[in-house]
Amino acid sequence: MIAHSQHCIVIGAGTVGTSCAWHLRRAGFAVTLVDPELPGQSTSFGNCGCISPNQIIPFSYPGVTRELPAWLFDRLGPLVIRWQHLPTLAPWFWRFWRASNWDNVHHIAESQTHLMRQIIEDFAEITDATGTRDLIQEKGMINVYDTVDEFKSAQWKYELMTRHDFEWEIIGPDELRIMVPELRLEKGMALYYPQWWHTVNPGLLTGRIAESAFADGVEWLQDKVSRVNPGPVGVTVSTESGRELEADQLVVAAGAWSNLIAKQIEGRTVPMTAKRGYHLHFTDPGIELEYPVTSSTRFFVITPMHDGVRIAGTAEFASLDAEPDYRRAQVLKEHGKHYLPNLQVEEASEWMGRRPMMADSLPVMGRSPRHERVLYAFGHGHYGLAQGPTTGKIIARLAQGQDPGTDLQPYRFDRF
Numbered sequence: 001m002i003a004h005s006q007h008c009i010v011i012g013a014g015t016v017g018t019s020c021a022w023h024l025r026r027a028g029f030a031v032t033l034v035d036p037e038l039p040g041q042s043t044s045f046g047n048c049g050c051i052s053p054n055q056i057i058p059f060s061y062p063g064v065t066r067e068l069p070a071w072l073f074d075r076l077g078p079l080v081i082r083w084q085h086l087p088t089l090a091p092w093f094w095r096f097w098r099a100s101n102w103d104n105v106h107h108i109a110e111s112q113t114h115l116m117r118q119i120i121e122d123f124a125e126i127t128d129a130t131g132t133r134d135l136i137q138e139k140g141m142i143n144v145y146d147t148v149d150e151f152k153s154a155q156w157k158y159e160l161m162t163r164h165d166f167e168w169e170i171i172g173p174d175e176l177r178i179m180v181p182e183l184r185l186e187k188g189m190a191l192y193y194p195q196w197w198h199t200v201n202p203g204l205l206t207g208r209i210a211e212s213a214f215a216d217g218v219e220w221l222q223d224k225v226s227r228v229n230p231g232p233v234g235v236t237v238s239t240e241s242g243r244e245l246e247a248d249q250l251v252v253a254a255g256a257w258s259n260l261i262a263k264q265i266e267g268r269t270v271p272m273t274a275k276r277g278y279h280l281h282f283t284d285p286g287i288e289l290e291y292p293v294t295s296s297t298r299f300f301v302i303t304p305m306h307d308g309v310r311i312a313g314t315a316e317f318a319s320l321d322a323e324p325d326y327r328r329a330q331v332l333k334e335h336g337k338h339y340l341p342n343l344q345v346e347e348a349s350e351w352m353g354r355r356p357m358m359a360d361s362l363p364v365m366g367r368s369p370r371h372e373r374v375l376y377a378f379g380h381g382h383y384g385l386a387q388g389p390t391t392g393k394i395i396a397r398l399a400q401g402q403d404p405g406t407d408l409q410p411y412r413f414d415r416f
């Protein structure tokens, strides 16, 4: 059992790292949270805000590669590859393709289920304790398809959700009109997922959880970690501004940048890429929306936020530090107008974020295989908001030497 007065450094103040810091402090650790950005200002700032238990289906499944050409050559399609970056991306795509078999699909869906089953309870816990419940809506979510055939060909996904006890139901046009009066769906169909929650401001939510952690004694250091040096009894962390910190344990929660740190610790990396996504945020949308709406035809999400409506999505593959291409964000306008013809699209702010996307769609969580003083908490891909509090809880238990409450085998750093 680890003494509670121990010092933990958490690298990265996104939703994941901030949740880790909050849970570690609650467990009695002295905690330092380090990030050059303010809490919740990186990828955790601009996401769609969905806390989405049903999302257990991996992105790599049999036949996915056959769908790629149509997506890539469609101007409005969900996927873009910056071809000049392909040599850097190729190993990730190779792993992604290798994961596309049914055995893997079932294994990954089950492993996601272990996490997704806990997320609502863990969100309730952290938002109640930090006084941030006002940023949460418990409405569920509407999922639309432009054609019934598309829904039929995705049947296997719904069978898997049902097998794992996640709820969804088909809703008819009359019910849809009452729930989302602004939505136009000519030939398509709609489903309702009652278990979903959403936050009306993901960046502010993480920022306020961080403030609560600081009030409880977590130390904040706005700095970039340049070097980590793990040893048998602790870890030394050096920062860009020349500070040197000592800790008993280190948590790497640096989102899409985590491989840069893991490489120093393990001498190797995991197959993770920055799967870039964009949003458009309309503060004067001219419509009222009560529920988040996701399109399984056009692969994007429309979320009602505290100050308007956000449309987010797309998957752009490029190297970690490539400049944003905001034409991808502008495409979202056309998607928005397709379903919400009255949406006012003239005034919008644009944003790009980097999803820390593992080739097998599962995060990396648990102790380093090489240094027992290092814990990993990254690679949550599309679900880092949803799984942040659950990850924080698991990491705090591990740091205390307790049973994490979840079998961590599927999320091991060295599973590849």
Ligand SMILES: Cc1cc2nc3c(=O)[nH]c(=O)nc-3n(C[C@H](O)[C@H](O)[C@H](O)COP(=O)(O)OP(=O)(O)OC[C@H]3O[C@@H](n4cnc5c(N)ncnc54)[C@H](O)[C@@H]3O)c2cc1C
Pocket: 011, 012, 013, 014, 015, 016, 017, 018, 034, 035, 036, 037, 040, 041, 042, 043, 044, 045, 046, 047, 048, 049, 050, 051, 052, 223, 224, 225, 226, 253, 254, 255, 256, 257, 258, 275, 276, 277, 278, 279, 312, 313, 314, 352, 353, 354, 355, 356, 378, 379, 380, 381, 382, 383, 384, 385, 386, 387
């Ligand atoms: C368009 C879009 C929509 C999304 N929608 C959803 C959604 O609805 N629901 C959901 O659950 N997820 C969603 N996601 C995914 C979600 O945003 C991410 O999974 C999540 O933000 C990752 O959180 P994180 O804390 O791991 O990373 P981040 O928020 O990126 O935080 C990592 C932090 O590490 C810091 N860092 C990096 N290197 C260092 C260093 N050397 N030293 C110190 N600090 C460092 C960075 O500055 C950064 O602040 C979406 C993503 C996108 C792009």
